[in-house]
Amino acid sequence: MRTALLQITSSDDPAANLDMVRAMMAEAADRGAGFILTPEVTNCVSTSGTRQREVLQHEEDDITLAGLREQAAELGVWLLIGSLGLKTHDADGRFANRSFMIDPQGGIVARYDKIHMFDVQVTETETFRESASYRPGSRAVIAETAFGKVGMTICYDIRFPHLHAALAQGGATILTVPAAFSPVTGAAHWEPLLRARAIETGCWVIAPAQTGEHPKTRGKTRQTHGHSMVVTPWGEVLIDAGTQTGIHFFDLDDRSVTEARRRVPSLTHVRPFDGP
Secondary structure (H helix, E strand, O other): OEEEEEEEOOOOOHHHHHHHHHHHHHHHHHOOOOEEEOOOOOOOOOOOHHHHHHHOOEHHHOHHHHHHHHHHHHHOOEEEEEEEEEEOOOOOOOEEEEEEEEOOOOOEEEEEEOOOOOEEEOOOOOEEEHHHHEOOOOOOEEEEEOOEEEEEOOHHHHHOHHHHHHHHHOOOOEEEOOEOOOHHHHHHHHHHHHHHHHHHHOOEEEEOEEEEEEOOOOOOOEEEEOOOEEEOOOOOEEEEOOOOOEEEEEEOOOHHHHHHHHHOOHHHHOOOOOOO
């Protein structure tokens, strides 16, 4: 399957972001892609809760979801919407960080809500409390597609190997890790974490990422690491997109999964053990 990663710099204007992504999808499909992936929070990157409450919508009303489903159907492609920030009906008013797998008819095949919240103090001046605005999901998800079973994760999930192991043991041959990674943690940990998850599971790991300095209406400036990445099931970095926006292509096939798992069949060697 010819596959395309979109590396983008989303603003806090969902309508503008939608136009940008639709144009890139059209170009990717014109160049042969049958599967296209976008990064985390494709619809809105913002550090302002006020701005998020103004522009984010519920899933049933979201213009980005509707527009990208329509675009996928028009182009006849599979689409992973890395994630969208969405309003929920939760009493505490927190948002969902939700990934979608869309089929070539524009149908929603699977939804996944990010499980692990990025609550960290990266430096003395850079602190994130994702759980203050977003509520965590509680269910691992595998999407059934025409080209394999796709285990869906988002960004900070990459630090939790048990999630990816469960997806692989559940039949996934592809793991998606759309992200808006911090430049500090990205420089230190992004590539080794992605390679580790591929090596441990014998899966393709596909990680479309936000990059650069994000235009804003209000709130603090947000920067993201970029370096959208594709790692083979043997742990080799096939694509490192650097920090520029753009479209990056590769050919996805199951033979690499079969070969990696034949050489090191660690998924069949998992054993129960008593805790320490």
